[in-house]
Amino acid sequence: MRKAEITRKTAETEISVTLELDGSGTFDNQTGVGFFDHMLDQLARHALFDMTVRCDGDRHVDDHHSVEDTGIAIGQALAKAIGDKRGIRRYGSCLLPMDDALVRAALDLSGRPYLVWNVALPSEKIGSFDTELVREFFQALATHGGITLNVEALSGLNSHHITEAAFKAVARALREAVEPDPRTSDAIPSTKGSL
Numbered sequence: 001m002r003k004a005e006i007t008r009k010t011a012e013t014e015i016s017v018t019l020e021l022d023g024s025g026t027f028d029n030q031t032g033v034g035f036f037d038h039m040l041d042q043l044a045r046h047a048l049f050d051m052t053v054r055c056d057g058d059r060h061v062d063d064h065h066s067v068e069d070t071g072i073a074i075g076q077a078l079a080k081a082i083g084d085k086r087g088i089r090r091y092g093s094c095l096l097p098m099d100d101a102l103v104r105a106a107l108d109l110s111g112r113p114y115l116v117w118n119v120a121l122p123s124e125k126i127g128s129f130d131t132e133l134v135r136e137f138f139q140a141l142a143t144h145g146g147i148t149l150n151v152e153a154l155s156g157l158n159s160h161h162i163t164e165a166a167f168k169a170v171a172r173a174l175r176e177a178v179e180p181d182p183r184t185s186d187a188i189p190s191t192k193g194s195l
Helices: 034-047 064-082 132-145 159-178
Strands: 003-009 013-020 027-030 050-057 091-098 101-108 114-118 148-155
Touching (some): 003 064, 027 034, 050 064, 132 148, 132 159
Antiparallel strands (some): 091 101
16 A cells, blocks of 8 residues: 655644555544645545644644645655655646636646646635645645646635635646556656656
8 A cells, every 4th residue: 555654843843644545535634723624634535545634733823834844744745655656647637616716736746846836815814724824835745745736726706715626626636646557557657767
């Protein structure tokens, strides 16, 4: 099974992540940030990853470190679970509608982290959650997962809908990218021979 466990402890957060790529989408995510937990649940469910996240962060300061460091830990777990990337599809994309929102995500598990983020969120808050943290999460995920990630909101009026569509679109793209490719089950998906 392709799975990984990551524990990360700093002066700001203490995080544990378990991730199984060949799961059924079961989730148990508790970061102390309610809306963020809801988004992590979407990520696991729509990627069909089994994922458990625990985060004890310095939320008396704000939610920034908890969200960013969780992105770091999930990215590290993803990279570890994929291993040398032998036999995976490598690329994934999704065009995902959610009510007023339409979000496109495309990614490459290239080992070369890069985030293109063309997502405008109309409000500064979703409940008590700072919407600027959405980009921070995906930046951390891309950097520590070795992902070239492009996310673009093509339409949307509601910040909750746009954000949820982004998490679901990235999840669906990840699901496609990590899937075994039956035509190249023992090959690295690169002409260079490694990723």
